[in-house]
Amino acid sequence: MFFRSYFDEKLAQYSYMVACQKTGEAIVIDPARDITPYVETAKKEGFRLTAAAETHIHADFVSGARQLANDYEATLYLSDEGDENWKYQYVDQLSADLVKDGDVFMVGNVEFKVMHTPGHTPESISFILTDRGGGSVAPMGIFTGDFVFVGDVGRPDLLEKAAGVKGTADTGAAQMYDSIQKFKQLPDYLVVWPGHGAGSACGKSLGAVPLSTVGYEKANNWALKETNKEQFQKELLKDQPEPPKYFAMMKKVNKIGPSVLTNESIPYVEHLSGLEKYLNQEDVIVIDTRNGHDFADGHIEGTINLPYTKIFTNWAGWILDYDKQLVIIAEKERQIEIQKSLQSIGLDKIVSFASPAVISEVETLEKYTNIDVEQLKAQYDKDDVYVIDIRQQQEWEAGRLPTAHHHMLGYLEEAIAHLPQDKKIIVHCQSGARSAIGTSLLQAKGFKNIENAEGGFASWKKANGEIVYS
Structure with a gap:
C-alpha cells in the first residue's frame, strides 16, 4: 500500500x-x-x-x-x-x-x-x-x-x-x-x-x-x-x-457541483493602459496583494489591500463579492499560486492580473498613515476620533480599548452605513495585519480621514494602555 x-x-x-x-x-x-x-x-x-x-x-x-x-x-x-x-x-x-x-x-x-x-x-x-x-x-x-x-x-x-x-x-x-x-x-x-x-x-x-x-x-x-x-x-x-x-x-x-476548471490562461498586464478599463467599475474589484506598508505609501484609489500571506485565502472569502469580477495586482511569478488560492474557495471570476509597476504610472496615488501605539494613545479618547476594533468576538471580549467600537473585519462592509463621516477613523486589530486590510476597505468605500494602528491591541497592552473587559 x-x-x-x-x-x-x-x-x-x-x-x-x-x-x-x-x-x-x-x-x-x-x-x-x-x-x-x-x-x-x-x-x-x-x-x-x-x-x-x-x-x-x-x-x-x-x-x-x-x-x-x-x-x-x-x-x-x-x-x-x-x-x-x-x-x-x-x-x-x-x-x-x-x-x-x-x-x-x-x-x-x-x-x-x-x-x-x-x-x-x-x-x-x-x-x-x-x-x-x-x-x-x-x-x-x-x-x-x-x-x-x-x-x-x-x-x-x-x-x-x-x-x-x-x-x-x-x-x-x-x-x-x-x-x-x-x-x-x-x-x-x-x-x-x-x-x-x-x-x-x-x-x-x-x-x-x-x-x-x-x-x-x-x-x-x-x-x-x-x-x-x-x-x-x-x-x-x-x-x-x-x-x-x-x-x-x-x-x-x-x-x-463545482464548475470544472480549464487551462484557459488569464491575461497579465504590464502597463496602466491595460488596467484602466477595469478601474472604477461597479462590477469589478481590484485587489492589491503588496504588503501593507507599500500599499499605505501609495496605491490606486478604490483598490483593496489583501497581502498574499497565510491569511489571504480566508479573508478573500470573507470580504470579496462572488458576483463581481476580480483584478489582481501581483508579481507575475505569483500569478498561478494566487489564482489557485482564489479558485480553491470558488472565486473564479478573475479577469486579469496586473504588475505592481502599473501603480507608478498613476498620476495621483492615494495613501494612508500608519500610527504607532503612542500616537494612538494621544488621540484614542478625543471626540473627533472613532476607533474601530476589527478583531473577532472572543478577542474583543477578552479585552479592548475603552473607546473602541467593535466591527469585525468580515462584517465591516455591512457596518459602513453606521460609521461617522465627520470623524477621523482609526482601525486596529491584534497585531496590524487585519487592520491593514480593513483600513484599505474603508478607504476604498470613501473614508479618507483614516489611520491604521500598527501593532494593534498587542502593542496597546504591552504599553500598559487602559483596557476594559466584557
Missing part, C-alpha cells in the same frame, strides 16, 4: 492519497480543488487516479472530486446519509457510488469501511482503512474529515451560523456526542487522519500535529473525555469563532 498526505496551509486543510501498489489504483480522500499535486504523485509513482472520496459536503473549500471525475473518470464515493437537504445533486452526471454506514468499497486491495459520524454536518462520514493487499485483517487508521481532529472535534454550528439553518447547532452537538461514543469503541492503535489542522475555522482549538491515534485522543482530547452529554454540548458550542461568510457559498457549490 502507498500513502501520502497533502496540506494546504492557507486553508489548514489535509487531503490524502492511498494506492494499491499491486493494481496501481489510487484514491484521493477529500481532494482540494487544485488536483495538480495528486496528478504529479500518481505520475511519479505509476498509479492511476481511479477514485476519490469525500467525508462530507465541505464548507471551507471547493472540492476537487468532480475535477478528478471529469479529468480521469475517477469513481466518486460520496455520502448518502442525512436528509434531502444534504444530498449531492450532480452525481447523475458522473460515476459515483453513494455510501452509507457500514458500506465497504475497495480500491485495488485496500479496503475502506464507511462509518456515519454526524455532528459537524448530518451527512458526515469517516473511512476506516484496512490494507488487505498487505495481508492485514486489522484496520490501520481512520479518515475522520471534520469529525475528530487532533485535540478537538468539528463544530456543529456552521449550518446555523453560516447557512442560516435554525436549530441545527444544538442538534449537531447532540449528534456529535453520540458519534464520539462510536469512535471510542474503535481500537486504540488506529491512526487518525483528520481533515484539518491548526488555523481552520472548522473547530476552535485544533492541534498543529498532522495525525494522532484513537487511544491518544481518548486520553487527551477534551471532547472524548467529557462523559456528560449536556455539558459536552454546552462546551462544544461555547466560544466558537465566527464562520467565514463564504462557508455558505462553499456548501452550495459542493452540493450542486
Whole structure:
C-alpha cells in the first residue's frame, strides 16, 4: 500500500492519497480543488487516479472530486446519509457510488469501511482503512474529515451560523456526542487522519500535529473525555469563532457541483493602459496583494489591500463579492499560486492580473498613515476620533480599548452605513495585519480621514494602555 498526505496551509486543510501498489489504483480522500499535486504523485509513482472520496459536503473549500471525475473518470464515493437537504445533486452526471454506514468499497486491495459520524454536518462520514493487499485483517487508521481532529472535534454550528439553518447547532452537538461514543469503541492503535489542522475555522482549538491515534485522543482530547452529554454540548458550542461568510457559498457549490476548471490562461498586464478599463467599475474589484506598508505609501484609489500571506485565502472569502469580477495586482511569478488560492474557495471570476509597476504610472496615488501605539494613545479618547476594533468576538471580549467600537473585519462592509463621516477613523486589530486590510476597505468605500494602528491591541497592552473587559 502507498500513502501520502497533502496540506494546504492557507486553508489548514489535509487531503490524502492511498494506492494499491499491486493494481496501481489510487484514491484521493477529500481532494482540494487544485488536483495538480495528486496528478504529479500518481505520475511519479505509476498509479492511476481511479477514485476519490469525500467525508462530507465541505464548507471551507471547493472540492476537487468532480475535477478528478471529469479529468480521469475517477469513481466518486460520496455520502448518502442525512436528509434531502444534504444530498449531492450532480452525481447523475458522473460515476459515483453513494455510501452509507457500514458500506465497504475497495480500491485495488485496500479496503475502506464507511462509518456515519454526524455532528459537524448530518451527512458526515469517516473511512476506516484496512490494507488487505498487505495481508492485514486489522484496520490501520481512520479518515475522520471534520469529525475528530487532533485535540478537538468539528463544530456543529456552521449550518446555523453560516447557512442560516435554525436549530441545527444544538442538534449537531447532540449528534456529535453520540458519534464520539462510536469512535471510542474503535481500537486504540488506529491512526487518525483528520481533515484539518491548526488555523481552520472548522473547530476552535485544533492541534498543529498532522495525525494522532484513537487511544491518544481518548486520553487527551477534551471532547472524548467529557462523559456528560449536556455539558459536552454546552462546551462544544461555547466560544466558537465566527464562520467565514463564504462557508455558505462553499456548501452550495459542493452540493450542486463545482464548475470544472480549464487551462484557459488569464491575461497579465504590464502597463496602466491595460488596467484602466477595469478601474472604477461597479462590477469589478481590484485587489492589491503588496504588503501593507507599500500599499499605505501609495496605491490606486478604490483598490483593496489583501497581502498574499497565510491569511489571504480566508479573508478573500470573507470580504470579496462572488458576483463581481476580480483584478489582481501581483508579481507575475505569483500569478498561478494566487489564482489557485482564489479558485480553491470558488472565486473564479478573475479577469486579469496586473504588475505592481502599473501603480507608478498613476498620476495621483492615494495613501494612508500608519500610527504607532503612542500616537494612538494621544488621540484614542478625543471626540473627533472613532476607533474601530476589527478583531473577532472572543478577542474583543477578552479585552479592548475603552473607546473602541467593535466591527469585525468580515462584517465591516455591512457596518459602513453606521460609521461617522465627520470623524477621523482609526482601525486596529491584534497585531496590524487585519487592520491593514480593513483600513484599505474603508478607504476604498470613501473614508479618507483614516489611520491604521500598527501593532494593534498587542502593542496597546504591552504599553500598559487602559483596557476594559466584557
